[in-house]
Amino acid sequence: MITLLTDIADKILEHSRESYPHECCGLLAGKSAGDGAEKVVSEVHRMTNTNHERAGDRFEIDPRELLKAEKAMKLRGLDILGFYHSHPDHPARPSDFDRQRGWPEYSYIIVAVKGGVETEMTCWTFNSFDEPFRQEDIVAEG
Amino acid sequence: MAVKVRIPTPLRKLTGGKEEVYVQGGSVTAVLDDLERNYPGIKERICEGDGKLRRFVNLYVNDEDIRFKENMNTQIKDSDELSIVPAIAGGFF
Numbered sequence: 203m204i205t206l207l208t209d210i211a212d213k214i215l216e217h218s219r220e221s222y223p224h225e226c227c228g229l230l231a232g233k234s235a236g237d238g239a240e241k242v243v244s245e246v247h248r249m250t251n252t253n254h255e256r257a258g259d260r261f262e263i264d265p266r267e268l269l270k271a272e273k274a275m276k277l278r279g280l281d282i283l284g285f286y287h288s289h290p291d292h293p294a295r296p297s298d299f300d301r302q303r304g305w306p307e308y309s310y311i312i313v314a315v316k317g318g319v320e321t322e323m324t325c326w327t328f329n330s331f332d333e334p335f336r337q338e339d340i341v342a343e344g
Numbered sequence: 345m346a347v348k349v350r351i352p353t354p355l356r357k358l359t360g361g362k363e364e365v366y367v368q369g370g371s372v373t374a375v376l377d378d379l380e381r382n383y384p385g386i387k388e389r390i391c392e393g394d395g396k397l398r399r400f401v402n403l404y405v406n407d408e409d410i411r412f413k414e415n416m417n418t419q420i421k422d423s424d425e426l427s428i429v430p431a432i433a434g435g436f437f
């Protein structure tokens with residue numbers, strides 16, 4: 203289960219709509235308990251989509267930007283719990299490419315954005331390198 | 345003295361949940377070998393069979409990408425920090 207505190211869900215949806223028709227991406231920071239089974243996201247940070255050629259159907263995060271953000275989070279006692287990205291005019295389900303490039307333990311929030319307006323948000327995770335994605339329940343506390 | 349290695353969440357199962365570990369070594373290769381001695385199974389997540397860095401993993405010595413230095417031969421001093429940073433990507437197609 204992943205809990206999104208305060209305005210976290212709104213921030214993710216806003217970023218997804220703003221970036222339409224391109225994919226946006228960002229990181230989820232907070233704390234986790236129970237071996238990662240319970241995650242609480244208290245901050246999100248927008249990341250640059252560095253896949254400029256295919257920004258319409260792919261995203262890539264600059265590792266240097268990620269490292270910098272991670273170090274800043276750590277100083278505040280927060281950990282990177284996962285990432286979010288949008289699927290412009292495509293369902294909020296992970297693609298084969300998402301799974302290929304995914305890492306275990308992280309949560310991946312996917313936002314489908316239809317026509318730049320209507321949105322649907324889901325979350326996915328897997329525990330070890332040989333497992334498929336499974337859906338994670340999202341609780342939005344706002 | 346030792347080198348601090350920062351472990352990303354997806355690899356922490358291999359370090360017993362530790363976010364940071366301390367190992368010995370004067371180069372990236374030596375540090376990764378000592379990391380593997382202490383936490384078996386971790387090196388294959390970072391390197392290919394021939395010892396080269398995996399394509400979707402980045403290693404930073406302090407704030408420098410080893411690909412822009414001497415790669416696996418990059419020198420490391422005590423008090424340096426080696427960060428393992430997964431390459432994050434995806435998309436609907």
Ligand SMILES: [Zn+2]
Pocket residue numbers: 287288289295296297300312434435436
């Ligand atoms: Zn995707």
